[in-house]
Every structure is written in C-alpha cells, then in structure tokens.
Amino acid sequence: MAEERGAGRGDLVVIAEVFAREGTVAELEELLRRHTEHCHEEPGILLFAVHRDREDPRHFAVIEVYESYEDIERHRGTERYGKLMATIVELIDDRSRLELEPLPAGDPAKGRLA
Numbered sequence: 001m002a003e004e005r006g007a008g009r010g011d012l013v014v015i016a017e018v019f020a021r022e023g024t025v026a027e028l029e030e031l032l033r034r035h036t037e038h039c040h041e042e043p044g045i046l047l048f049a050v051h052r053d054r055e056d057p058r059h060f061a062v063i064e065v066y067e068s069y070e071d072i073e074r075h076r077g078t079e080r081y082g083k084l085m086a087t088i089v090e091l092i093d094d095r096s097r098l099e100l101e102p103l104p105a106g107d108p109a110k111g112r113l114a
Contacts, residue, residue: 012072013100013113014064024091025058031091032060035084039064042078044071046114058093065114 020028032050039048046065053059066072075081088095104111 011101012066012069013102014062014066014072014097015100016062016064016097017095018060018062018088018092019056019094020058020060020091021093022058028060028088028091031084031087032062035080038080039075042071042075044068044074063113067114 018028029052036048036050039045044067046067047063048065049063051061051063053061064072066075102112
C-alpha cells in the first residue's frame with residue numbers, strides 16, 4: 001500500500017542544480033557552504049548536501065530531504081533563504097529544481113533517501 005502524501009519521514013526530496021557564472025565559482029561555493037551549515041541546524045531538514053559536478057566545476061547540485069511538506073515551506077519562509085535567493089541570482093547563469101516524492105521499492109533502507 002502506498003504511503004499518503006506527507007505521511008512519512010523524507011516525504012519530500014529536492015534536487016536543485018545551479019551553474020555559476022564565470023568568475024563567481026568560489027563565491028557561490030562559499031555561499032552554498034554557509035547556507036548548508038545553517039540548514040543542518042533547522043528542524044525538519046533530514047539531509048542537505050551540496051555536490052559539485054566532477055567534469056564541470058561551475059555545476060553544483062544540492063540534495064535536500066525534508067521530513068514533511070510543512071518543513072520545506074518553513075525553510076523557504078526563513079529570512080536566510082530569502083537572502084540566499086536574492087544573492088544567488090547574481091552568481092548563476094542557470095538553475096533548475098526537482099521536487100520528488102518517494103516511490104519506495106525493495107529494501108526500505110535502500111529504496112529511499114531518508
């Protein structure tokens with residue numbers, strides 16, 4: 001039986017990708033590092049990890065797992081998130097975001113991110 005939306009841990013996974021403008025890679029990396037440290041202190045954020053593309057150092061991926069939909073809304077409502085969004089647009093050429101719900105299968109410990 002499928003879980004109802006919002007019914008379990010890690011019900012919302014976000015994969016955000018950003019591409020730094022030429023000359024802004026170090027500044028964007030530092031901004032993402034600082035934001036990550038703060039996110040690790042926020043309730044309801046089960047995972048917040050930044051990764052860089054091995055072949056394109058301008059390409060960053062942020063993997064986020066939230067305990068619930070309410071938690072991502074709370075996160076997006078913080079002053080820090082608002083400042084991040086206002087700042088990041090000056091540092092990037094492009095961005096995309098996927099919001100994913102789990103479709104667990106097989107071993108529950110291996111079939112979802114959280």
